Amino acid sequence: MSTAESISEPLAGGHRHLPGPPALIQGGMGVGVSGWRLARAVARAGQLGVVSGTALDATLARRLQLGDPDGRLRHALAHFPVPEVAERILRRYYVAGGTAPGVPYRPVPRLGLRPNRARDELTVVANFAEVFLAKEGHDGLVGVNYLEKIQLATPAAAYGAMLAGVDYVLVGAGIPAEVPRLLDDLAAGRPAELTVTVAGGDDSAQGHQVRLDPVALLGPELPPPPRPRFLAIVSSHVLAAYLARSPATRPDGFVVESPVAGGHSAPPRGRLQLDDAGDPVYGPRDEADTVKLTAIGLPFWLAGGYGTPGGLARARAAGAAGIQVGSAFALCRESGLDGELRERMLRRARAGTLRVRNDPRASPTGFPFKxxxxxxxxxxxxxxxxxxxxxxxxxxRTPFVKPDGAIGYRCPAEPVDTFVRKGRPEEEAAERHCLCNGLLSAIGLGQTRPDGYQEPPLLTLGQDTGFLAGLPDDHSAADVVAHLLGG
Incomplete structure (x- = not known):
């Protein structure tokens, strides 16, 4: 299929047609940085706006507890196709006028292998609300971005986004080989599942799944939702070729990220070496071969270092359908970042004093993190x-098999003695950061502890800030689109 052709998408009772692949994909960043306001602004500008699907259950619950001042979340929940489910969530989390300062947020059910109806309902509704608001009021394209490493949330999250009519699902930070089948099953109204990686035990790769049955959760009256297109986020042509080799694992295209892209990066191939600044050293083996990517026959977008006016032309000359850009949007007015933090990063970036390091130790996942x-x-x-x-x-958290055969959960960012008691060496916990709490704080939703301690923010960005040249001091998402396409 030519990258200029329109895309046919299967739908119950027929097909709908999406326009050809967009030139520009807005990155799905952080927790709530790529929120519905940003995705809607990019989609209205004619490109693919993407919401981050990470931790949407927590962000919905916390914003409802803040009183939902503009009423947008309650507006979205009023359109959820099973009203009694949305009403249960409002009763549990909504606080009229917002909680008093210093009051901790009410927790949401934690991810796990055991079925939990309240958790699934909240995840489905939260993803529906985010995509619904991103798509409202225009006919542009909206996608949602998930992390393969958060497998436990994906079936319910994807189903909620699909109920809102999401056009694209993007998945990275792992090998998303089962996502095409998951989307097929959800679009057919069938129970859908993903295999979950569980550490330890002789059969750790077998027999562990997270499952969602749409009919059991929301009833038989709902028609199956449209199936979105699926883009796998990869860092190499080798993984792209692996996923494309079988119809069961083949995506509809790829986003190919270089090591300078924000958030998580794939580790360098071969033995890990660090430069003088402590960043991993990448070499020719870590560069995706665009000739081999083109030979696969699926559209691909290049990401990381392409967020300048000449970036799109360079990508297309290499055979790409377009580019994915994150950092320029992360610092725009519609970004979900806390406003004061966004302004501080902008000032430092424009002054040339903002350092973004690719920390090989910070993330509990073991992947380098910007x-x-x-x-x-x-x-x-x-x-x-x-x-x-x-x-x-x-x-x-990582599921693992306990000595008695039960499933436990551990994270290198938890208390060290707790982590060690769960069977891992102390050095694995050294220098780890709690990304979950830090990224929630970066969008103004940090937890306040009962003793008054407030979670500090953690900020991520791509390592190439050259995109700021030529943009207004306080730029909008539309400014970014015009800047990139105008070049």
Whole structure:
């Protein structure tokens, strides 16, 4: 299929047609950085706007507890196709006028292998609301971005986004081989499942799934939702070829990220070496071969270092359908970042003093993670040292088999003695950061502890800030689109 052709999408009783692949995909960043306002602004500008699907259950619950001042979340929930489910969530989390300052947020059910109806309902509704608001009022394209490493949430999250008519699902930070079948099953109204990686035990790769039955959850009256297109986020042509080799695993295209892209990066191939700044050293083996990508025959977008006016032309010359850009949108007015933090990063980036390091130790996932060095955030060693270690959100916990055969959960960012008791060496926990709490704080939703301690933010961005040249001081998403396409 030519990348200029329109895309036919299967739908119950027929097909709908999407326009040809967009030139520009807005990255699905952080927790709530790529929120519905940003995705809607990009979609209205004619490109693919993408909401981050990470931790939407927590962000919905916390914003409802803040009183939903503009009423947009309650507006979205009023359109959920099973009203009694939305009403249960409002009764549990909505606080008229907002909770008093200093009151901790009510927790949401943590991810796990055991079925939990309240957790699934909240995840489905939260993803529906985010996509519904992103799509409202225009006919542009909207996608949602998930992390393969958060497998436990994906079936319910994807179903909620599909109920709102999401056009694209993007999945990275792993090998998303089962996502095409998951989307097929959900679009057919069938029970859908994903295999979950469980550490330890002779059969750790077998027999563990997370499952969602749409009929059991929401009843038989709902028609199956449209199937979105699926883009796998990869870092190499090798993984792209692996996924494309079988109809069961083949996506509809790829986003190919270079090591300078924000958030998580794939580790370098071969033995890990660090440069003088402590960043992993990448070499020719870590560069995706665009000739081999083109030979696969599926459209692909290049990401990381392409967010300048000449980036799109360079990508297309290499055979790409377009580019994915994140950092320029992360710092725009519609970004979900806390406003004061966004302005501080902008000022430092424009002054050339913003350092973004690719920390090989910070993420509990073991993948290198980009951290923007901004005083007062977790990047500050004093702030990091003062933070009590705890894991009370748990999106990056790893399931493992206990000695008695039961399933437990552990995270390298939890208290060290707890982590060690769960069978792992102490050195694995050294220098780990709690991304879950830090990224929630970065969008103004940080937890306040009963003793008054407030979770500090953690900021991530791509390592190439050259995109700011030519943009207004306080730029909008539309400014970014015009800047990139105008070049």
């Amino acid at each position: 951290i923007a060095d901004v005083p007062g955030t977790i990047s500050d060693l004093a702030v990091y040292a003062a933070r009590p270690r705890l894991c009370d959100v748990g999106y990056l």
